[in-house]
Amino acid sequence: MSIRLSNHFLARRLHSLSGVVPIGAFLLEHFYTNFHAVAGATAFNDAVKGIQGLLPGVLLPLAEAGLIGLPILFHAVYGLYIAYSGKYGVASYNPIRNWNYVLQRATGIILFIFILSHVLTLRFGVGDLAVAHNPDQSFSIVERWMSQPLVLGFYVLGIFSAAYHLANGLWTFAIVWGITVGAKSQRVFSYACAGLGVIVFAVGIGAATAFVKWVPWYGGN
Amino acid sequence: MSRDKIVLKIKRQEGPGKSAKWEEFSIPYKPNMNIISCLMEIQKNPVTTQGQKSTPVTWDCSCLEHVCGACSMVINGRGQQSCSTLVDKLDAGTITLEPLSKFPVVRDLQVDRSRLFNDLKKAKAWIPIDGTYAMGPGPRMDQETADLRYLLSTCMSCAVCMESCPQYNEKSAFIGPAVLNQVRLMNIHPTGKLNQDERLDAIMQDGGITDCGNAQNCVKACPKEIPLTESIADLGRQTTIRGLFGWLKS
Numbered sequence: 157m158s159i160r161l162s163n164h165f166l167a168r169r170l171h172s173l174s175g176v177v178p179i180g181a182f183l184l185e186h187f188y189t190n191f192h193a194v195a196g197a198t199a200f201n202d203a204v205k206g207i208q209g210l211l212p213g214v215l216l217p218l219a220e221a222g223l224i225g226l227p228i229l230f231h232a233v234y235g236l237y238i239a240y241s242g243k244y245g246v247a248s249y250n251p252i253r254n255w256n257y258v259l260q261r262a263t264g265i266i267l268f269i270f271i272l273s274h275v276l277t278l279r280f281g282v283g284d285l286a287v288a289h290n291p292d293q294s295f296s297i298v299e300r301w302m303s304q305p306l307v308l309g310f311y312v313l314g315i316f317s318a319a320y321h322l323a324n325g326l327w328t329f330a331i332v333w334g335i336t337v338g339a340k341s342q343r344v345f346s347y348a349c350a351g352l353g354v355i356v357f358a359v360g361i362g363a364a365t366a367f368v369k370w371v372p373w374y375g376g377n
Numbered sequence: 378m379s380r381d382k383i384v385l386k387i388k389r390q391e392g393p394g395k396s397a398k399w400e401e402f403s404i405p406y407k408p409n410m411n412i413i414s415c416l417m418e419i420q421k422n423p424v425t426t427q428g429q430k431s432t433p434v435t436w437d438c439s440c441l442e443h444v445c446g447a448c449s450m451v452i453n454g455r456g457q458q459s460c461s462t463l464v465d466k467l468d469a470g471t472i473t474l475e476p477l478s479k480f481p482v483v484r485d486l487q488v489d490r491s492r493l494f495n496d497l498k499k500a501k502a503w504i505p506i507d508g509t510y511a512m513g514p515g516p517r518m519d520q521e522t523a524d525l526r527y528l529l530s531t532c533m534s535c536a537v538c539m540e541s542c543p544q545y546n547e548k549s550a551f552i553g554p555a556v557l558n559q560v561r562l563m564n565i566h567p568t569g570k571l572n573q574d575e576r577l578d579a580i581m582q583d584g585g586i587t588d589c590g591n592a593q594n595c596v597k598a599c600p601k602e603i604p605l606t607e608s609i610a611d612l613g614r615q616t617t618i619r620g621l622f623g624w625l626k627s
C-alpha cells in the first residue's frame with residue numbers, strides 16, 4: 157500500500173530531526189568555535205572570522221538564516237506548542253524519566269528566551285557592537301557582556317539548558333525513530349547521552365568563562 | 378497494616394459536568410478486604426463520618442479478578458484496579474478514592490471511556506478475518522512471537538497507562554500507550570501483518586505515535602507489566618520505515 161504522509165507526522169518528525177541536524181550539529185560546532193577563546197583573544201577572533209569567511213557575500217547571511225535561523229524558529233515555536241499540550245504533575249510512576257520529560261520542556265522554554273536575547277545582542281548588536289560586523293573585536297565585545305555577573309549567570313543557565321536539552325533530546329530521538337527499541341539498549345544509550353551532555357556542558361562553560369578575568373584560562377592576556 | 382476501622386475519603390460527583398466534592402466514610406475493619414468490598418460496605422449505610430446522610434457511591438466493575446480492567450480508579454493518587462488493591466497492603470492512614478482524571482465523569486468513581494474505544498477503532502486494532510467461507514488454518518507463528526504476543530495481549534484497556542501519561546489529556550488527541558500496544562500486537566501476528574500498513578497509517582495521524590513524549594510512566598504504571606515503551610519504540614521503527622519508503626510503493 158502506498159502512503160500519503162500526514163502533515164502531523166511530517167511536522168513532528170521534522171521537529172525531532174531538526175533538533176539533531178541542523179540545530180544539535182550547529183551547537184557542537186558553535187561550542188568548538190567558542191572554545192578557541194581559551195587559546196586567547198586572537199585565536200577566538202580568527203575562529204569567528206574563519207566561520208564568517210566560509211561563504212562569500214550574501215551567501216553567508218542566507219545560509220545562516222536558512223540552515224540555522226529557520227530550523228531553530230520552527231523547532232522553537234512548534235516545541236513551545238508541544239510543551240503547552242502536555243499535562244504536568246501526573247503522579248510520578250517513573251521519577252527519573254518523568255523529570256527528564258519535564259526538564260526537556262523547561263529547558264526548551266529557557267532556550268527560547270536565551271537564544272532570542274543572545275542572537276539579538278551578539279549577532280545583531282543590540283546593546284553593544286554586533287560581532288557579525290566587527291569580527292576583529294569579537295573577543296572584547298563578548299568580554300564586555302560576560303563581565304556583567306547577571307549576564308554570565310544567564311549564560312551558565314543557557315549553556316546548561318542547551319547541553320541538557322541536546323543530551324536528553326538525543327536519547328528520545330533514538331526512541332522516536334525506532335533506533336533504540338529495547339529497554340536495555342535505551343538504558344545503555346542513556347549513559348552515552350549523559351556523557352555527551354557533561355562534555356558539551358564543560359566545553360560550553362570553559363568557553364564562556366574564558367572571557368572572565370578571574371579564571372586561570374582567561375583568554376584576554 | 379493493622380487498623381481497627383477503615384477511613385475512605387472519596388471524591389463525589391452527582392453527574393456529568395457537576396462540581397465535585399469530597400466525602401469521608403468510616404467502616405469497620407475486616408481482614409482481606411479490597412477497595413470494592415469497602416465500597417459495598419458503604420452502600421449498606423451511606424452515612425459520612427460527620428454523621429451526614431449521603432448516597433451510595435457509584436463505581437464500575439465486572440470480573441473482580443484483575444482481568445477486565447473496568448474497575449480502575451485513582452487510589453491514593455495512583456491509577457489502580459479497585460478489585461486487586463487490598464486494604465491490608467495499603468498504608469494505615471485514610472484511603473483516598475478518585476475517578477480516573479483523564480475521562481469525563483459519569484457519576485462518582487464511574488467514568489466514560491468512549492475516547493479509548495474510539496481510538497481502538499481508529500487504530501484498527503483487530504484482524505479482519507470474517508468472510509463467507511472457511512479460509513483454512515492460518516500461518517504458523519514462531520514461539521518467540523507467540524510469547525511476546527501473549528504478554529502484549531494481557532492488556533485489559535484499564536486506562537491506567539493513560540492516567541499516568543502527561544501527553545494524554547484534554548489538550549491533545551494522543552491515543553495513548555494501550556492503543557499503540559494493540560497495534561503492535563496485531564502487526565506482529567502473521568495474519569495481522571496483512572493489514573499492517575493500514576494500522577500504521579492510522580497511527581501516523583494527529584494524536585498517533587508521534588505524540589508520545591517519552592516520560593515512560595506508562596511502563597511503570599501498567600498493572601500487567603506490559604513493555605509499553607518497547608511497543609512504542611518498535612512502532613517508531615515501523616513508522617519510520619513506512620514514512621521514509623512507503624511513498625516509493627506508489
Ligand code: HEM
Nearest residue numbers: 183190220224271275278279287288314315318360363364
Ligand atoms: C559559550 C557561550 C557562548 C558564546 C561565547 C557564544 C558566542 C556567540 C557569538 C560571538 C555569536 C555571533 C557570531 C557572529 O555573528 O559571527 C553567536 C551567535 C549565535 N549563538 Fe552563541 N555563544 C554561546 C552560547 C550559545 C548557546 C548556548 C546557544 C544555544 C543553542 C547559542 C546559539 C547561537 C546562535 C543561534 C547564534 C546565531 C548564529 C548565526 O548568526 O549564524 N550560543 N554566539
Ligand code: HEM
Nearest residue numbers: 172175176179180232235236264267268322325328329332
Ligand atoms: C529554542 C527553543 C526550543 C524549544 C522551545 C524546544 C522544545 C523542545 C521540545 C518541547 C521537545 C520535545 C519534543 C517531543 O517530545 O515531541 C524538544 C525536543 C528536542 N530538542 Fe528542542 N527546543 C528548543 C531548542 C533546541 C535546541 C537549541 C536544540 C539543540 C541543541 C534542541 C534539540 C532538541 C532535540 C535533539 C530534541 C529531541 C527530539 C525528539 O525527541 O524527537 N532543541 N525540543
